[in-house]
Amino acid sequence: MISADQALVKKMNKKLVLREIIHTSPVSRAKLSEVTGLNKTTVSSQVADLLDDNLIFEIGQGLSSGGRRPVMLVFNKNAGFTIGIDLGVDYLTIVLTDLEGTIVSESHQKIDSTLPCDLQKLMITLLEKQISVIPDSRYGLIGICLGVPGLVNNDQELTFTPNSNWSEIPFKQILEQTFQVPVFVENEANTGAYGEKEYGAAKHFKNIVYVSINAGIGTGVIQNNELLKGKNGLFGEMGHTVIDFNGPRCTCGNRGCWELYASEKALHQSLMSNNQTVMWQDILHRAKQNDPQVLQALDTFGFYLGIGLKNIINTFDPEVIILRNRIIEAFPQVLNSIRHTLVPNHTHAPDVNILLVSALKHNATALGAAAIMIKHFIDGVTA
Incomplete structure (x- = not known):
């Protein structure tokens, strides 16, 4: 009978082998043993289980480093x-x-x-x-x-x-x-x-902050490759940090929240005329025509985003900040405005190069x- 400790070790080994195959396939059993530190018998046993589970499959033989050519293993991405x-x-x-x-x-x-x-x-x-x-x-x-x-x-x-x-x-x-x-x-x-960390602009970073700018502002924080959740799952609500105690009332109950100044909703409201909402397509068209009112609104949008991003940098000290917003993606001048806001006149200015635009965009x-x-x-x- 397998003890509880043995069963746990077997599960851990199976997960370790599968994750290595996912990240490095095609890979041989010998290479798996080398990179995981597991002996060849253990690797062969776990590989056999994964083959039975249809989570991996064997393909043609790889190059030989002396002796018989190894059979290569590949993750079955179409298993589900x-x-x-x-x-x-x-x-x-x-x-x-x-x-x-x-x-x-x-x-x-x-x-x-x-x-x-x-x-x-x-x-x-x-x-x-x-x-x-x-x-x-x-x-x-x-x-x-x-x-x-x-x-x-x-x-x-x-x-x-x-x-x-x-x-x-x-x-x-x-x-x-x-x-x-x-x-x-x-x-x-x-x-x-999580999407940018797995598939996008943050693949090669361990400490990131993702800022989603839509009707409001949301932030997701990953530290040491782990998504931070907080005690009640409510970690990272930076859109509701206060930047103006005398500002307007927010839907959250506070006054002067960051998202009241730096969200898409705030940008649209700043361009309203006769209580008519300005559509995204209108902003795009007018910006391309160098409309002074729109260009000024975009500059102000970037300024207020920079104010909040300063707080994020000082709070989390991230390697990279990913910005997801269609306006920033369409108008590079907004990113320039943000960067300008981040650089004060002293020697301890934050590195503006940590700002990246979302690679996954609307699918992030x-x-x-x-x-x-x-x-x-x-x-x-x-x-």
């Missing part, structure tokens, strides 16, 4: 598929990916009705369409992860949505009952941070959600 969702205030993005995060299918839908019942129907309809195109595989749909713009506690409950009325929707329960698969709910900035949150689900799956099948 996952769905990542980015639920924005006025849009819904869904991606179907394989186990390496490669997008198989995706949909982007504008949300016309913010009523919870209409949102549920739309989400389920779009999910059904994505699920219908999943290729045949050993594990099928392994799960769904949803990134949402609000506070999500450790029980995966959406407790507060400052820019929508969705906090009463039990997303996890609804989707699990409908599709009979595991469902995870996470803050959209956290999933965006959805891909991060998919990556979180993949991690839970890998951890589960090797348990």
